[in-house]
Amino acid sequence: MKNIYHSDIYKFDTPVSSYWEDTSSENLNLEKLSKDINSEVVVIGGGYTGLLCAINLIEKHNLDVILVEAGKVGWGASSRNAGFNCLPPSKMSFKKMQSIFGKEETKRFFKNSVEGSNYTKDIIKEYNIDCDITGDSNYVVAHHKNKFEQIKEQATTYKSEFGIETEIYSKEEFNEVGHGGTEQFGAFSYKPGFAINPLKFVNGIAKYALSKKLKIFEQTKVNQINKENGSYILKTKEGSIKSKKIVVATNGFYQEGLIPQMDGRVLPVISNIIVTRKLSEDEINSHNFKTFSPIANTKNLLYYYRKLPDNRILFGTRGDLTGSDQSNLEMSKKMEKFLKKIFPNWSNVTIDYNWRGLIALSQKLTPSIGKIDNEEIYYGFGYNGVGVSAAPWTGKHLSKLVFSSNSKNLDISRIYKGLPKKFIFPQLRTFYFRLAVWFYAIKDKLNI
Numbered sequence: 001m002k003n004i005y006h007s008d009i010y011k012f013d014t015p016v017s018s019y020w021e022d023t024s025s026e027n028l029n030l031e032k033l034s035k036d037i038n039s040e041v042v043v044i045g046g047g048y049t050g051l052l053c054a055i056n057l058i059e060k061h062n063l064d065v066i067l068v069e070a071g072k073v074g075w076g077a078s079s080r081n082a083g084f085n086c087l088p089p090s091k092m093s094f095k096k097m098q099s100i101f102g103k104e105e106t107k108r109f110f111k112n113s114v115e116g117s118n119y120t121k122d123i124i125k126e127y128n129i130d131c132d133i134t135g136d137s138n139y140v141v142a143h144h145k146n147k148f149e150q151i152k153e154q155a156t157t158y159k160s161e162f163g164i165e166t167e168i169y170s171k172e173e174f175n176e177v178g179h180g181g182t183e184q185f186g187a188f189s190y191k192p193g194f195a196i197n198p199l200k201f202v203n204g205i206a207k208y209a210l211s212k213k214l215k216i217f218e219q220t221k222v223n224q225i226n227k228e229n230g231s232y233i234l235k236t237k238e239g240s241i242k243s244k245k246i247v248v249a250t251n252g253f254y255q256e257g258l259i260p261q262m263d264g265r266v267l268p269v270i271s272n273i274i275v276t277r278k279l280s281e282d283e284i285n286s287h288n289f290k291t292f293s294p295i296a297n298t299k300n301l302l303y304y305y306r307k308l309p310d311n312r313i314l315f316g317t318r319g320d321l322t323g324s325d326q327s328n329l330e331m332s333k334k335m336e337k338f339l340k341k342i343f344p345n346w347s348n349v350t351i352d353y354n355w356r357g358l359i360a361l362s363q364k365l366t367p368s369i370g371k372i373d374n375e376e377i378y379y380g381f382g383y384n385g386v387g388v389s390a391a392p393w394t395g396k397h398l399s400k401l402v403f404s405s406n407s408k409n410l411d412i413s414r415i416y417k418g419l420p421k422k423f424i425f426p427q428l429r430t431f432y433f434r435l436a437v438w439f440y441a442i443k444d445k446l447n448i
């Protein structure tokens with residue numbers, strides 16, 4: 001299988017040393033597959049999508065399911081994201097969506113996005129997961145005065161068209177409830193939304209899945225899939241699985257060559273995070289950083305940040321471009337400068353953690369849920385960095401599709417359905433992405 005980035009980012013056997021690893025004590029330590037076995041359904045990928053698909057297949061449809069994960073459970077983005085339960089899972093503006101799909105379908109897409117956010121909230125409660133919930137909404141901050149009108153319009157449309165609860169704050173008002181700093185020119189909030197510890201969340205889901213007798217194999221990477229007499233044979237290093245149906249839940253960590261029909265369609269993009277040391281009350285107050293809700297700003301290459309329960313600041317943005325450990329380090333230094341530019345009173349604050357992971361984009365700019373034609377292979381991916389709300393919900397809906405084998409039965413917006421187009425010359429995907437980054441960096445410099 002081919003990797004799109006440097007091999008450093010695909011070290012499946014090494015946990016990523018994140019703030020979450022240091023604040024979660026759980027280690028499930030599950031066995032790896034070491035013999036040949038059979039199952040009705042195999043799920044590839046132990047993140048939110050794969051786990052929720054497997055749980056729903058067992059609970060609602062009573063199927064025999066096995067889940068295989070190349071690293072430990074949640075090793076991918078599900079254990080190392082920023083923990084924002086935000087929406088929508090799309091890189092397409094709502095205006096563009098309305099012009100392509102019409103107002104009704106766009107409404108349905110947003111309705112499904114809100115359902116996703118609520119589903120995440122529901123499973124935290126139902127599975128009894130203690131994942132350090134903070135905040136009660138999401139904020140979008142205008143990073144320049146030119147952007148305030150834009151967010152006002154966004155807030156108004158969210159409310160009038162999609163029934164989402166929003167509130168607009170002037171710069172002064174947001175300084176009272178949110179934060180100050182050099183790139184705060186007003187904001188709007190929307191609900192539902194909150195923040196979590198993503199590793200505690202994914203471990204909690206996995207524990208629930210185990211209690212429902214899901215068989216999970218960790219450190220078990222599928223290297224090859226063959227077809228024999230109508231069954232699939234999934235080859236791993238030390239054993240194989242014979243199965244009638246496959247669910248691909250690998251999102252940004254999909255490796256080219258596993259399934260020919262999926263190759264060249266995913267654009268994995270690196271997202272990096274840094275976390276500061278604990279800030280004193282005085283330091284927090286020096287920027288009036290009041291809120292514990294998740295915040296994203298209006299840059300095209302957006303910054304996302306939040307105050308953690310122990311008064312550290314988590315700060316993320318689009319990541320390095322090669323995937324090597326060295327480029328991660330260099331990116332974290334750049335990000336420290338970005339953070340200190342918008343919060344200059346924290347110029348002496350040191351950074352305790354940096355890490356990154358892969359999100360999945362595609363030419364659709366919206367998620368993809370479906371079944372590969374003439375095969376019993378199902379997929380759910382492409383959340384555009386908004387998987388905390390979208391991925392569990394996708395897993396649930398994917399399970400219905402796997403059970404019925406019929407995508408027409410899936411009662412969700414058609415914007416989610418089907419594979420994205422293949423990239424022209426897919427080997428140039430990262431080059432196209434670099435061009436996009438340069439283009440958006442210029443737009444951000446000009447504040448347009």
Ligand SMILES: Cc1cc2nc3c(=O)[nH]c(=O)nc-3n(C[C@H](O)[C@H](O)[C@H](O)COP(=O)(O)OP(=O)(O)OC[C@H]3O[C@@H](n4cnc5c(N)ncnc54)[C@H](O)[C@@H]3O)c2cc1C
Pocket residue numbers: 012044045046047048049050068069070071073074075076077078079080081082083084085086220221222223249250251252253254255258271272273316355356357358359360380381383384385386387388389390391
């Ligand atoms: C740095 C960062 C910050 C983010 N912040 C947020 C945020 O704040 N809010 C939000 O909503 N979203 C965020 N996201 C995105 C979110 O984490 C993802 O959309 C979500 O976790 C996707 O879940 P998943 O289960 O589909 O994929 P993943 O969690 O990535 O899981 C895929 C799994 O597949 C496994 N795998 C791959 N190939 C194979 C194979 N051949 N055999 C076996 N297993 C395999 C991988 O090891 C991996 O564990 C962020 C992502 C990153 C990287």
